[in-house]
Amino acid sequence: MKRTHTCGELTKTDIQQEVTLCGWVQTRRDHGGVVFVDLRDRYGITQVVFDPSHNKNVHSKADKLGREWVLQITGKVSLRPKGMENSKLKTGEIEIMTDHLEILNIAETPPIEIEDNLEAGEDTRLKYRYLDLRRPSMQKKLMFRHEIMHATREYFKQNQFVEIETPILVKTTPGGARVFKTPSRVHPGKFYALPESPQIYKQLLMVAGLDRYFQIPKCLRDEDLRADRQPEFTQIDVEMSFVEEKDIQDMIEGLFKYLFKTVLNKELPTPFSRLTFYDAMSKYGSDKPDLRFGLEFEDVTEIIKHSDFGVFKSAADKNGHVFCLNAKGAGGFSRTELEEIIDIGKRHGLGGVAWMKVNGTVLESNIVKYFSAEVQKQLIEKIKAQDGDLLLFAADEFEKAANGLGQVRLHIGKKLNLIKDEWKFLWVVDFPLYEQVEDKWTARHHIFTHPKDEDLDKLETDPGTVRGKMYDVVLNGWELGGGSIRIHRKDVQARVCQVLGMTYEEAEKTFDFLLNAFKYGAPPHGGIALGLDRTTALLSGIADIREVIAFPRNKAAENPMDGSPQEWNKEFLDDLHMKLDVVKKQ
Numbered sequence: 001m002k003r004t005h006t007c008g009e010l011t012k013t014d015i016q017q018e019v020t021l022c023g024w025v026q027t028r029r030d031h032g033g034v035v036f037v038d039l040r041d042r043y044g045i046t047q048v049v050f051d052p053s054h055n056k057n058v059h060s061k062a063d064k065l066g067r068e069w070v071l072q073i074t075g076k077v078s079l080r081p082k083g084m085e086n087s088k089l090k091t092g093e094i095e096i097m098t099d100h101l102e103i104l105n106i107a108e109t110p111p112i113e114i115e116d117n118l119e120a121g122e123d124t125r126l127k128y129r130y131l132d133l134r135r136p137s138m139q140k141k142l143m144f145r146h147e148i149m150h151a152t153r154e155y156f157k158q159n160q161f162v163e164i165e166t167p168i169l170v171k172t173t174p175g176g177a178r179v180f181k182t183p184s185r186v187h188p189g190k191f192y193a194l195p196e197s198p199q200i201y202k203q204l205l206m207v208a209g210l211d212r213y214f215q216i217p218k219c220l221r222d223e224d225l226r227a228d229r230q231p232e233f234t235q236i237d238v239e240m241s242f243v244e245e246k247d248i249q250d251m252i253e254g255l256f257k258y259l260f261k262t263v264l265n266k267e268l269p270t271p272f273s274r275l276t277f278y279d280a281m282s283k284y285g286s287d288k289p290d291l292r293f294g295l296e297f298e299d300v301t302e303i304i305k306h307s308d309f310g311v312f313k314s315a316a317d318k319n320g321h322v323f324c325l326n327a328k329g330a331g332g333f334s335r336t337e338l339e340e341i342i343d344i345g346k347r348h349g350l351g352g353v354a355w356m357k358v359n360g361t362v363l364e365s366n367i368v369k370y371f372s373a374e375v376q377k378q379l380i381e382k383i384k385a386q387d388g389d390l391l392l393f394a395a396d397e398f399e400k401a402a403n404g405l406g407q408v409r410l411h412i413g414k415k416l417n418l419i420k421d422e423w424k425f426l427w428v429v430d431f432p433l434y435e436q437v438e439d440k441w442t443a444r445h446h447i448f449t450h451p452k453d454e455d456l457d458k459l460e461t462d463p464g465t466v467r468g469k470m471y472d473v474v475l476n477g478w479e480l481g482g483g484s485i486r487i488h489r490k491d492v493q494a495r496v497c498q499v500l501g502m503t504y505e506e507a508e509k510t511f512d513f514l515l516n517a518f519k520y521g522a523p524p525h526g527g528i529a530l531g532l533d534r535t536t537a538l539l540s541g542i543a544d545i546r547e548v549i550a551f552p553r554n555k556a557a558e559n560p561m562d563g564s565p566q567e568w569n570k571e572f573l574d575d576l577h578m579k580l581d582v583v584k585k586q
Contacts (some may be wrong), residue, residue: 003021003022007040008090010096015077016076018075019074021039021074022073024068025037025038025039025071026038027067034050034052035050035059036050042136046091046094047094047096048095050062054098068107068114068134069103069105070103070104070107073100073101076099079093080093080095110128112124112131118132122555126554126559129561130561138547141547144536148535149532151259151262156238164210165217168195169193170192171193172193173510177196178223179220179221183578198215202215202239204517207520211525213527214236216237221233225553225555230533230545233532235481235529236481236535237527238483239527240525242525243526244526245471248527249272252473268425273425273427275428276428276429277430277432280428281399281402284297284406285297285409288474288478288479289426289474290410290419291476292419292424293413297323297325298383300383301316307371308370315395315397320397321395322395323393323395323401325394326390327389327412328389330416331387331389333390341355341392341412345407348404349396350400353393353394354392355392357391358387358390360387363380363385393405394408424475425475430452431445432468433466433468435464436463441500442500443496447487448486448514449487450468450469451469451496463499470483475538481530484527486527533549
């Protein structure tokens with residue numbers, strides 16, 4: 001080894017010990033001819049001293065050292081002079097009096113500062129990501145991710161799970177996302193798909209009798225990006241046999257409890273709260289509600305029916321819903337602030353957001369005239385309105401009205417500083433299994449999700465009311481993962497296919513290798529996939545998953561560092577027996 005110690009471990013217990021350190025020059029300071037260098041590696045910083053009175057030859061070499069030069073130094077550990085200690089560093093009581101210096105490599109002036117108070121644009125940081133990752137804060141994030149992955153593996157091993165890798169080059173099957181494709185050289189004209197998840201393969205492992213599987217795989221989806229989405233991301237993937245929903249939920253609660261204790265040294269209360277999809281939407285306007293603050297909705301459709309306000313009555317007459325959010329104490333909002341709320345509603349699909357202010361015991365708004373005194377009284381009682389409150393209304397189809405007002409709720413929560421600094425886990429369960437698109441029923445998740453047993457008799461007669469054995473785990477308004485109990489019997493699968501307008505034989509052509517496997521005794525099984533990137537970001541207190549991924553892509557799905565995606569030349573295409581006809585985006 002070129003070093004005896006790291007730059008983050010020496011203390012006053014090592015005084016007079018001869019040591020060798022390697023690292024990068026963080027800073028170089030010349031104080032009256034004595035040169036001080038802060039030498040940095042991923043473990044910390046040690047102050048290195050080049051004193052001409054101690055070693056003149058070494059001091060002469062130190063005169064030319066620059067930032068980010070790579071050094072090897074040897075010397076004795078000494079106490080820093082009285083009053084010169086640095087209490088912020090573990091090594092802050094000592095310094096190294098240098099006897100030997102070897103310059104392992106020189107460096108050009110870096111295009112970004114290797115400091116935690118870095119001020120650089122996203123593309124600059126991503127272009128020079130290898131420098132960005134030298135910063136202690138970034139290394140800390142990656143080490144935190146490592147700890148979560150390590151603890152995850154420990155937990156599942158303790159619970160008799162087997163870690164098994166599944167293929168990356170696969171057959172494409174209908175799913176919830178657009179997949180990446182890669183051409184085959186040895187089979188001209190044919191393509192592999194890159195997996196959006198190991199879904200089918202982990203189900204095959206259950207057929208194989210490996211009743212407890214987990215994996216931390218890469219998944220790839222050709223989708224537009226946002227703060228919590230990347231084209232390639234990492235899952236904690238789990239599947240179990242002979243289980244029901246609660247068994248999987250209990251196992252995942254145990255995982256998070258273990259992670260909090262192991263990684264954060266905190267006790268996490270379990271079991272988590274549970275809300276049905278309908279209640280989550282009706283109360284919070286989201287299937288991943290942030291429960292760190294209140295502001296629950298009230299469904300006031302039945303009261304509103306008796307008003308003369310056309311927008312509300314029209315929604316109610318079309319079997320829509322009118323939701324009301326009581327923003328407690330927000331009655332003093334200005335017209336500009338109200339316009340901002342209305343704009344948020346419009347951006348999320350609403351025609352607008354109606355409002356009323358509570359002044360004493362009466363309601364004030366330009367629409368109040370359409371509400372009789374009796375209707376106003378019922379509204380005030382239903383939503384427990386008090387003087388100084390602001391009432392906000394959304395009217396439309398159930399999910400559209402709820403979602404739009406849910407976004408307004410989040411805005412109000414931030415604006416009024418209602419969001420508490422705490423961990424609020426939640427299971428959202430009983431999702432609707434199917435939705436109607438252009439007079440055709442489609443699966444909201446995938447066709448292998450098992451309907452709730454009590455809803456099976458409505459499968460053919462009323463598919464829109466059938467709930468699935470589905471569950472999402474949510475933390476502070478972020479969906480960390482979701483899963484379901486799978487269909488394992490042919491008779492149930494055939495009924496589901498019929499609802500979706502296909503025969504079982506047609507499904508076999510698409511999912512041949514899975515449904516063929518099911519003929520040989522598939523056990524009842526189910527699972528879940530958790531987003532490792534999202535989990536790491538949230539537990540780190542970060543809102544952008546790119547901060548916890550070593551080499552992420554920018555918002556255009558490009559990597560400024562390596563230049564991907566790239567154009568391919570004719571020789572490459574010829575090797576794949578392909579010609580390229582590029583259609584430029586308008």
